[in-house]
Amino acid sequence: MTPSARVQAAIDIVDEVIASARDDGPPADTIVQRYFKIRRYAGSKDRRAVRELVYRAIRRTAERPGSGRMAMLGVADDDPDIAAAFDGSAHGPAARGDEASSTVSYVPEWVNSELSPLVGPEEWPALLERAPLDLRVNVARASRDDVEAIFDGAVATRLSPWGLRLPADTKVDDHPAFADGLVEVQDEGSQLIALACKSSDGHDILDLCAGAGGKALALAAAAPGARIIASDNNRARLAQLGPRAERAGASIATRLLDGGREEQQLADLAGQADVVLVDAPCSGSGTWRRNPEGRWRLTPDRLDRLVALQKHLLDMAAPLVKPGGALVYATCSILHREGAGQAASFLGRHSSWMAQDVPFDGGRTDGPGKLLTPAHDATDGFFVARFVRPC
Numbered sequence: 432m433t434p435s436a437r438v439q440a441a442i443d444i445v446d447e448v449i450a451s452a453r454d455d456g457p458p459a460d461t462i463v464q465r466y467f468k469i470r471r472y473a474g475s476k477d478r479r480a481v482r483e484l485v486y487r488a489i490r491r492t493a494e495r496p497g498s499g500r501m502a503m504l505g506v507a508d509d510d511p512d513i514a515a516a517f518d519g520s521a522h523g524p525a526a527r528g529d530e531a532s533s534t535v536s537y538v539p540e541w542v543n544s545e546l547s548p549l550v551g552p553e554e555w556p557a558l559l560e561r562a563p564l565d566l567r568v569n570v571a572r573a574s575r576d577d578v579e580a581i582f583d584g585a586v587a588t589r590l591s592p593w594g595l596r597l598p599a600d601t602k603v604d605d606h607p608a609f610a611d612g613l614v615e616v617q618d619e620g621s622q623l624i625a626l627a628c629k630s631s632d633g634h635d636i637l638d639l640c641a642g643a644g645g646k647a648l649a650l651a652a653a654a655p656g657a658r659i660i661a662s663d664n665n666r667a668r669l670a671q672l673g674p675r676a677e678r679a680g681a682s683i684a685t686r687l688l689d690g691g692r693e694e695q696q697l698a699d700l701a702g703q704a705d706v707v708l709v710d711a712p713c714s715g716s717g718t719w720r721r722n723p724e725g726r727w728r729l730t731p732d733r734l735d736r737l738v739a740l741q742k743h744l745l746d747m748a749a750p751l752v753k754p755g756g757a758l759v760y761a762t763c764s765i766l767h768r769e770g771a772g773q774a775a776s777f778l779g780r781h782s783s784w785m786a787q788d789v790p791f792d793g794g795r796t797d798g799p800g801k802l803l804t805p806a807h808d809a810t811d812g813f814f815v816a817r818f819v820r821p822c
């Protein structure tokens with residue numbers, strides 16, 4: 432592909448990403464993969480170059496652009512090589528006329544007032560920087576030091592006792608340590624959420640929104656003698672946990688929930704759990720550096736619905752905790768209403784519960800919990816709070 436043809440391909444893909452963000456369709460990565468699946472003429476260098484252009488265009492602007500061309504003209508504003516590709520050649524984009532390009536921004540304007548007060552403009556560039564590659568060592572099978580010696584360039588993470596940070600281009604999926612269940616790819620912040628649960632052998636733990644089980648696996652590794660139930664209402668996500676648990680040698684029961692019937696389906700656990708983790712669905716604003724087009728998907732309406740769902744899940748989880756047990760609430764969000772605001776409102780509704788310090792260094796106190804951010808902690812953005820039910 433010529434440089435101009437690569438730019439046109441990126442324009443076509445960004446057009447699809449824009450439509451998908453508007454219509455709640457598949458993520459950018461899936462769209463890039465699908466694009467090349469039916470264009471076998473593109474070599475690996477072409478694919479890499481086009482993907483890079485697509486992500487430059489997405490990262491550059493917080494507001495959903497009018498078109499892929501507008502987004503790529505924005506990249507051309509920053510880069511003369513890209514500007515030169517707008518040359519009207521065959522398979523390339525038409526020459527630039529008197530057209531507007533997308534503007535540079537980090538956070539959608541309407542979201543500014545929703546951010547935690549801790550996330551000032553000086554932190555915004557870090558929200559869009561490339562995320563590091565972190566592994567969680569399966570400490571039930573190997574020590575972090577042993578695994579550190581296996582991976583070239585691995586360094587121990589600062590905050591999580593289970594984490595290793597690797598050079599970004601390290602291939603993990605086909606590494607024997609991965610196949611042998613010694614490691615999982617997991618951001619350090621995500622590991623800290625599991626740490627906040629203080630799982631212990633003999634504990635009954637419910638991971639209410641377990642998804643594909645990233646945190647449930649971390650809980651099981653930290654306490655192989657804990658009885659863990661992982662539940663979720665998404666069959667496809669929960670189904671991924673089985674093979675992952677098998678690889679890790681972890682024993683985790685799963686429970687698929689039906690929308691609207693969760694309370695009945697969990698009734699047998701009432702007052703039983705030492706810990707319930709509510710890793711709730713959220714805006715994903717703490718992970719924009721991994722999914723920058725998440726900014727194009729978020730709307731005020733969607734945020735309202737997420738906040739209402741988080742409240743519902745917290746109130747559903749509370750009666751499952753046994754007296755003296757803990758409810759851990761987490762979101763990969765840097766928005767006040769999904770973090771400190773949601774936690775404070777839980778304590779307002781459950782006035783006998785107490786907020787307890789989360790057991791890790793790093794992060795900053797944000798209302799009744801802690802906020803981790805890329806700029807301050809070099810992790811994804813997370814809010815986490817730990818509430819204890821009175822005895």
Ligand SMILES: C[S@@+](CC[C@H](N)C(=O)[O-])C[C@H]1O[C@@H](n2cnc3c(N)ncnc32)[C@H](O)[C@@H]1O
Pocket residue numbers: 639640641642643644645646647662663664665668688690693710711712713
């Ligand atoms: C942030 S993700 C969980 C990520 C997961 N804990 C991990 O570590 O990989 C939130 C999850 O909540 C689930 N969810 C949404 N509504 C739910 C409900 N009513 N009951 C249970 N799970 C729900 C979603 O399907 C999604 O998997």
